[in-house]
Amino acid sequence: xxxxxxxxxxxxxxxxxxxxxxxxxxxxxxxxxxxxxxxxxxxxxxxxxxxxxxxxxxxxxxxxxxxxxxxxxxxxxxxxxxxxxxxxxxxxxxxxxxxxxxxxxxxxxxxxxx
Amino acid sequence: xxxxxxxxxxxxxxxxxxxxxxxxxxxxxxxxxxxxxxxxxxxxxxxxxxxxxxxxxxxxxxxxxxxxxxxxxxxxxxxxxxxxxxxxxxxxxxxxxxxxxxxxxxxxxxxxxxxxx
Numbered sequence: 277x278x279x280x281x282x283x284x285x286x287x288x289x290x291x292x293x294x295x296x297x298x299x300x301x302x303x304x305x306x307x308x309x310x311x312x313x314x315x316x317x318x319x320x321x322x323x324x325x326x327x328x329x330x331x332x333x334x335x336x337x338x339x340x341x342x343x344x345x346x347x348x349x350x351x352x353x354x355x356x357x358x359x360x361x362x363x364x365x366x367x368x369x370x371x372x373x374x375x376x377x378x379x380x381x382x383x384x385x386x387x388x389x390x
Numbered sequence: 391x392x393x394x395x396x397x398x399x400x401x402x403x404x405x406x407x408x409x410x411x412x413x414x415x416x417x418x419x420x421x422x423x424x425x426x427x428x429x430x431x432x433x434x435x436x437x438x439x440x441x442x443x444x445x446x447x448x449x450x451x452x453x454x455x456x457x458x459x460x461x462x463x464x465x466x467x468x469x470x471x472x473x474x475x476x477x478x479x480x481x482x483x484x485x486x487x488x489x490x491x492x493x494x495x496x497x498x499x500x501x502x503x504x505x506x507x
Contacts, residue, residue, distance in 0.1 A: 303401075308447065309494070311495065311496075313498075319478060319480075319500060319503070320498055320499070320500045320501060320503040321480060321482070321496075321498035322498075323495050323496070323497070325477070326495065366414075367433060369496075371494065377424065377436050377439055378436075378496055379436075380426075380433045380434040380435075381433055382432060382433040383432075385435050
């Protein structure tokens with residue numbers, strides 16, 4: 277069965293510092309995609325970054341990067357130079373094979389402090 | 391550009407009352423459509439998804455149903471709400487044209503906070 281695990285229910289980081297949000301996954305399908313979404317207090321889900329299982333390099337999108345370690349089945353999100361506006365819930369998700377759906381983790385609440 | 395509309399934003403309903411949440415997508419054709427539910431402080435649980443008009447897949451047995459009467463319209467319904475139906479409901483779409491394992495992103499609506507009392 278496919279599973280996404282986020283072990284950090286909450287994280288704190290100081291403004292301008294970098295933070296890593298953990299995500300591990302489990303799938304037997306060799307072809308899959310990994311996603312990170314941000315959910316601010318308004319509730320909407322905002323796509324941040326994507327990593328394909330066959331991608332050779334780690335994905336980057338501005339201040340977001342994905343530390344993809346395939347052998348360990350981990351896809352950690354790194355946010356550099358944290359800003360107060362980064363305070364939100366962050367969800368890791370996976371699409372496996374030809375499935376149309378995304379499976380989400382339970383999320384990590386990030387709080388950026390001054 | 392594509393946009394997704396979901397309404398209402400908040401809803402308070404008594405137990406046993408019916409429910410209808412609507413979601414529409416603009417700017418694309420034949421999207422995959424999804425209904426997710428998020429319990430307070432929890433992750434997202436997929437309820438239904440649809441790859442075409444009249445095609446509905448249910449992920450979990452429950453008190454809810456979904457319908458897709460038009461290509462870009464997805465409706466979540468219930469005949470009689472239960473207390474356990476309370477939660478944050480999110481509609482989403484994807485273009486459905488991605489290849490195996492490629493970056494078929496989900497784009498979400500702004501959600502409906504449903505409180506069943």
